[in-house]
Amino acid sequence: MEEALNPIYDQTVFLLAALVLFTSFVMLAQTRLVNLVKLFALQGGLLAATTALVGFVHATPHLFISAGLTLVLKAALIPFMLHWFIVRLGLHRQEDRVIRPLGLLLGAASLMVFSYYIILPAIHLSELSTRNIIATSTASFLLGMLLMISHRQAISHVIGFMAMENALFFLAVVSTYGMPLVVELGIAFDVMVGAVIFGVFFFQIRESIDSLDVDRLNRLSHLYEGEEEK
Amino acid sequence: MIAMIALYGLLLIPLGGVFGLAWLGDRPMAARINNLLNTATFVVSLILAAAVLRMGTFLSADRWWMVDSFSVYLIVLTALVGLTTGIFSAPYMEHEREIGRLTHRRLRLYYAMYQAFMLAMYLILVTNNMGILWVAMEGATLATVLLVSLYRTPESVEAAWKYFILCGVGIAQALFGTILLYFAASQVLGIGGKALTWTTLYTHAAELDPTVMKIAFVFLLVGYGTKVGLVPMHSWLPDAHSEGPTPMSAILSGLLLNDALYAIVRSKMIVDQALSDNLAGFLMMGFGLISFLVAALFLHRQRDIKRLFSYSSIEHMGMMTFAFGIGTPLATFAALMHMTTHSLTKSSIFVTVGHASHIAGTQFIPKIRGLLATQPAVGWGLLIGTLAIAGFPPFGVFVSEFLVLVATMKSFPWLTLPVLAGIGIAFAGLFKHLHPMVYGARPENQQPVRANMLPVFIHLTLVLWLGLAIPDVLANWFDHAAQLISGDIPR
Numbered sequence: 001m002e003e004a005l006n007p008i009y010d011q012t013v014f015l016l017a018a019l020v021l022f023t024s025f026v027m028l029a030q031t032r033l034v035n036l037v038k039l040f041a042l043q044g045g046l047l048a049a050t051t052a053l054v055g056f057v058h059a060t061p062h063l064f065i066s067a068g069l070t071l072v073l074k075a076a077l078i079p080f081m082l083h084w085f086i087v088r089l090g091l092h093r094q095e096d097r098v099i100r101p102l103g104l105l106l107g108a109a110s111l112m113v114f115s116y117y118i119i120l121p122a123i124h125l126s127e128l129s130t131r132n133i134i135a136t137s138t139a140s141f142l143l144g145m146l147l148m149i150s151h152r153q154a155i156s157h158v159i160g161f162m163a164m165e166n167a168l169f170f171l172a173v174v175s176t177y178g179m180p181l182v183v184e185l186g187i188a189f190d191v192m193v194g195a196v197i198f199g200v201f202f203f204q205i206r207e208s209i210d211s212l213d214v215d216r217l218n219r220l221s222h223l224y225e226g227e228e229e230k
Numbered sequence: 231m232i233a234m235i236a237l238y239g240l241l242l243i244p245l246g247g248v249f250g251l252a253w254l255g256d257r258p259m260a261a262r263i264n265n266l267l268n269t270a271t272f273v274v275s276l277i278l279a280a281a282v283l284r285m286g287t288f289l290s291a292d293r294w295w296m297v298d299s300f301s302v303y304l305i306v307l308t309a310l311v312g313l314t315t316g317i318f319s320a321p322y323m324e325h326e327r328e329i330g331r332l333t334h335r336r337l338r339l340y341y342a343m344y345q346a347f348m349l350a351m352y353l354i355l356v357t358n359n360m361g362i363l364w365v366a367m368e369g370a371t372l373a374t375v376l377l378v379s380l381y382r383t384p385e386s387v388e389a390a391w392k393y394f395i396l397c398g399v400g401i402a403q404a405l406f407g408t409i410l411l412y413f414a415a416s417q418v419l420g421i422g423g424k425a426l427t428w429t430t431l432y433t434h435a436a437e438l439d440p441t442v443m444k445i446a447f448v449f450l451l452v453g454y455g456t457k458v459g460l461v462p463m464h465s466w467l468p469d470a471h472s473e474g475p476t477p478m479s480a481i482l483s484g485l486l487l488n489d490a491l492y493a494i495v496r497s498k499m500i501v502d503q504a505l506s507d508n509l510a511g512f513l514m515m516g517f518g519l520i521s522f523l524v525a526a527l528f529l530h531r532q533r534d535i536k537r538l539f540s541y542s543s544i545e546h547m548g549m550m551t552f553a554f555g556i557g558t559p560l561a562t563f564a565a566l567m568h569m570t571t572h573s574l575t576k577s578s579i580f581v582t583v584g585h586a587s588h589i590a591g592t593q594f595i596p597k598i599r600g601l602l603a604t605q606p607a608v609g610w611g612l613l614i615g616t617l618a619i620a621g622f623p624p625f626g627v628f629v630s631e632f633l634v635l636v637a638t639m640k641s642f643p644w645l646t647l648p649v650l651a652g653i654g655i656a657f658a659g660l661f662k663h664l665h666p667m668v669y670g671a672r673p674e675n676q677q678p679v680r681a682n683m684l685p686v687f688i689h690l691t692l693v694l695w696l697g698l699a700i701p702d703v704l705a706n707w708f709d710h711a712a713q714l715i716s717g718d719i720p721r
Contacts, residue, residue, distance in 0.1 A: 018583040026367045125498060134413075141406060145399060157395055162400045172409045178414045179409070179427060183361030187405070190368040194398070201379075201391055202244075208384035220469050 011056050017136045018169055021112075024143040024163060028108055031095045037082045040159050041111045043166050051173045057137055062181045063173065069188050070169065078162065078195050082155060085202050088214065096153045098211075103127055104150050108143055115139040137171035140164075140217030154205055154212040158198050165191065233288045236278035237295055240305070240352050243271050247345030261320035265342050268313040271348065275309035278302065283707070289358070289429060296358035296429055299579055300566075300711040303704075304492060305355050307570055311484040311577045312348050314685030318581045319344075319477035321682050325588060326475065336380055340475070346373040347481065354489045359425045360408050363493055364401070367457065368484060371397045378474040389469035392527035396466040400456025404493070407449030411497070414442040421567050428481050428496060435503035443504040450497045451513055457490035457651035459544045459549060461521040472593065476584030478534055483543040484577035488569055491547065495554050502557070514555030519648060521548030526652045529659030535583050538663055539576070542619060545656050546572045552649075554636045554715070556641050562712040566635030567700075571626035571693050575618045578689035582611040585681040586642075586667070595663050600672035605679070609668050611686045616664045620657045626696030 023043045030036045048071035055063025086092050098104065115138040119131055144164035148157050165187075172179050179187070202212060209216045247267040248573035254260055279302050282288050287298040297305070323340060326332045332340075350370035357363050371394070379390035408426075415425040418437045424430045456463040471479040494514070501510045532538040546568065553565035585608045590598040602609030618625035631653060639646050696704075 028561075045419065075625075105315065118445060122445075134410075141402075148395070148399065154328070154391070161395070161398050161402065164399070165405075168402065168405050168409055171406075175413045176409070179361055179412065179423050180359075180422065183359065183365065183426065186362060186365030187368075189364055190372065193372050194368075197375060197394070201387070204379065204382065204387045206390060208387045217391060219385055220388055220392075220473075 006057075009053070009163075010029055013050065016046055016053070017133055017170065018080070020022060020046050020050075020166070021075070021136050021140050021143075024140040024147075024167070025105070025108060027159070027163060028143055028147050028150070029098070029101055029105060031098055032085065033086050033094065033096055033153060034092050036096075036156060036159050037079050037086065040082070040163060041057055041075050041079035043163060044070060044076075044079065047166050047169055047173075050170060051178070054173050054177060060177045063178050065181065066173075066178055066184050066188075069184070073188060073191060074166065078191075081195060081199060083160070085199060086155060089202060089206060091153070091155065091212065094152050094153075096156055098150055098152075104146070107151065108146060111142045111146065112139045115142065132173060133174045137167050140167035140170065143167075152213050152215050153201060154214055157214065158195075160189075162195075233278055233281040233285070233297070234290060235273050236281060237288075237290070237297065237356055239274040240271055240278060240356065241349065243267055243274065244345045244349035244352065247515065248342050248349060251345055252338065254312060254338075254340035256334040256341070260337070260341050261324070265313070265316050265320065267345060268309070268316040268348070272306075272309040272313045272351070274460060275305050279306050283703070293424070293427055293429065294358055295356050296427075297356055298711075298714060299707055300495075300714055301317045301492070303566075303570070303707055304488060305352065307488070307573055308348070308351050308355065308485050311481065311573055312351070314478050315480045315484070315577055315581070317345070318480070318682055319475075320686045321680050322584055322588075323475065325679065331381055336382075338508055339376060340380060342478075343373045343376050346479075347377070347486075351485055353491055355492070358427045358429055360411065360428065360431075360497075363496075364405055364408055367404070367454070367490065367493065368401050370372045371457075373621055374470075374474075374478065374482060374486065377478045378470045380475050380478075381473070383473070386473040389466075389473035393470045396463065397456055400453050400463060402453070403449045403456075404453025407446045407451075407453055407497070408589075410420075410442055410446035410449065410587065411438075413502070414438045414446065428500075431500050432503075435500045437498075438504040440505050443501050444509060446495060447501040447510050448513070451494055451510075454479065454490045454493045454497075455509045455517060455551075458487050458494065458547050458551065459521070460517045460548065461524045461544065464521065464544050467544060468537045468540040471543075472534050472536040474551055476536070476580055476587070478583075479540065480577040480580035483540065483580060484573040487543060487547050488573055491550060491554070491569070494551070495715060498554070498557075499717065502717060508557070511555045511557045514551050515642075515645075516555075517615055518548045518550070518552030518555055519645070519652075521545070522552060523548075523648060523655075523668060526562040526656035526659065529637070529656055530662065532663070533595050533669070535587060535595050535598060535663075536580070536593055538595065538617075539579055539583060540658070542656065542660065543572075544687060545652070546576070546619075547567070549631070549634060549649075549652075553637065556637055557716055558637055558641055559709075559716045560633065560640065561637035561713045562715045563708050564630050566715075567626070567696070568630035568634065571630050571696055572619070574689040574693050575615060575625070575627055576688040578693075579612070579615040579619060581686050582608055582615055582683075585679060585683075586612055588679045589676060590673075598667045599670045600676065601668050603670075603672035604676045605681065607683045608678075608681055611683055611690075613664070613668045614690055615686065618690060619658070620660050621653060624694065624697045625690075626693040629697050629700075 051067035147160035353366035419425040459467040
């Protein structure tokens with residue numbers, strides 16, 4: 001990997017990485033679903049900007065395609081869909097429950113440290129920039145997972161899932177100038193189809209338990225833990 | 231040339247099937263067309279296998295597709311199980327529609343998604359690109375999520391949601407691992423598509439950075455391991471199996487779990503060369519053994535017949551992961567054979583279980599009684615199938631389990647005891663439930679159903695045959711694949 005092409009580029013990428021991580025942190029503590037979607041859209045925008053920047057500086061034209069895809073899919077279309085679902089399902093005034101917000105943020109901070117710790121042995125691998133990017137991406141990835149664990153609304157779970165994917169793309173774009181184009185198109189297609197299926201499921205879950213609170217999705221464990229017959 | 235045509239046929243037939251069946255909708259002939267498509271792909275897979283057997287590893291000129299002795303037999307297995315499950319599902323799904331659990335629209339979805347699932351399976355096995363493999367794996371998840379929620383009961387929606395979220399997160403971790411691997415490879419090979427192709431990765435595996443490869447493998451193992459159903463990421467599996475339609479349980483257990491394990495083993499082949507220690511093998515052994523033991527214990531507590539056999543799938547996948555982890559040619563041979571025998575037996579068991587639950591009108595084990603008296607074919611099918619899966623001689627599962635045991639004794643003698651104990655516990659768990667279901671008095675009003683037991687008998691005969699005598703062709707084939715995986719053959 002050619003190092004320190006130009007310091008301004010490096011610093012911009014760092015800034016963007018920090019911002020992506022920051023949005024992950026803010027999302028974690030967010031209880032309003034509408035705000036969560038907005039933050040997710042912001043993260044998508046940051047990702048698209050990073051992709052375009054990397055594509056421009058390293059002259060890799062196929063990154064412009066994925067920047068465009070990211071912008072359309074993750075910063076516009078999917079947030080728009082999610083927002084539409086929230087309004088349609090009447091969830092825009094509802095608060096999502098978060099268990100122990102303070103402990104959650106402390107946990108998030110320790111995950112951040114942990115990410116640096118596991119990347120530490122790779123210090124010889126290349127110059128500083130890559131190492132930092134791997135660590136922050138790993139952290140955002142784990143924070144997305146934490147978001148899914150800590151929030152109770154099905155929509156938050158979807159956002160956590162997509163945030164994990166954002167972190168992955170950030171890593172791929174910055175450290176290897178994106179995945180090969182075919183793979184990226186395939187992943188984008190999967191994300192698209194996945195988003196549509198998620199939407200279908202919101203309505204099905206709503207229909208079956210009259211809410212989108214996943215804590216109430218517990219029929220199966222009751223069914224098989226208890227002694228009662230099916 | 232023949233191989234190339236066969237390969238395109240393998241992908242294009244199901245692709246056409248997805249759109250064709252979606253467009254056609256559920257008419258009486260939809261089931262027949264589904265069978266026809268599956269037969270066609272089966273024939274094509276045989277042609278491909280013959281070509282690969284004759285000419286060795288097939289790599290297309292543009293390096294997009296690669297079929298070696300490891301993947302080609304999985305392709306044939308996939309096509310065979312896909313075909314027989316399709317044959318079984320035609321009367322089964324028709325019955326479900328008659329009793330009003332499904333509508334015509336759902337059946338249309340079912341047939342289209344069946345072909346989509348098959349397409350994803352073939353794509354996983356023939357692609358030469360790790361990224362495409364990931365895309366196909368995610369595609370398989372999406373197709374099966376829709377199948378799990380086919381009945382639209384609250385339970386099935388819950389099971390599908392759990393499956394979607396858990397496997398989604400799992401598969402995201404696999405993508406993370408893939409990206410890290412690509413990162414390590416691009417340091418050596420430069421940026422571009424070839425840093426993700428298996429063939430290039432094998433030749434340069436030794437030059438990859440060990441630290442990054444270690445992290446990548448942990449993510450790949452956990453990610454694809456979620457799909458394999460390794461404990462503790464297994465909790466989607468019993469739910470999805472028990473709430474989805476039965477043919478889907480058969481193809482999930484028989485095919486999807488195998489293909490996810492295939493992805494792990496392929497990654498291990500690369501990571502092993504990059505690392506000086508046997509970290510990948512030990513991780514797989516640990517996860518495999520824990521899954522094996524935990525699932526064997528859970529078998530005793532089940533009250534739902536499909537959950538019972540889904541725990542048995544976890545148990546067997548654990549054993550295969552363990553054997554692949556040991557990594558000696560003998561252990562790998564045993565694991566490959568176990569993959570085959572388990573797929574054949576488990577899919578035939580799910581077919582019988584489907585009929586059994588139609589006869590009894592429930593999946594609740596204490597309510598299923600006297601199958602032999604009501605419908606001997608189904609009763610015998612379940613009895614023989616369970617004997618086979620529990621590892622009774624002379625069935626093939628016995629031979630492969632025995633080989634795993636021998637391999638364990640040779641490499642890690644102190645692990646023989648837990649493995650043996652696990653086999654015993656699982657055996658007891660299965661038989662405790664099986665005995666009253668098969669024997670016993672026939673409940674009143676219990677009627678036989680229209681059943682197609684042909685797939686079951688084909689599969690069980692094959693498993694019996696494998697137990698009595700492994701055909702030379704197959705033995706050589708497993709041998710070659712085992713050496714390939716253990717890294718004995720220089721590429």
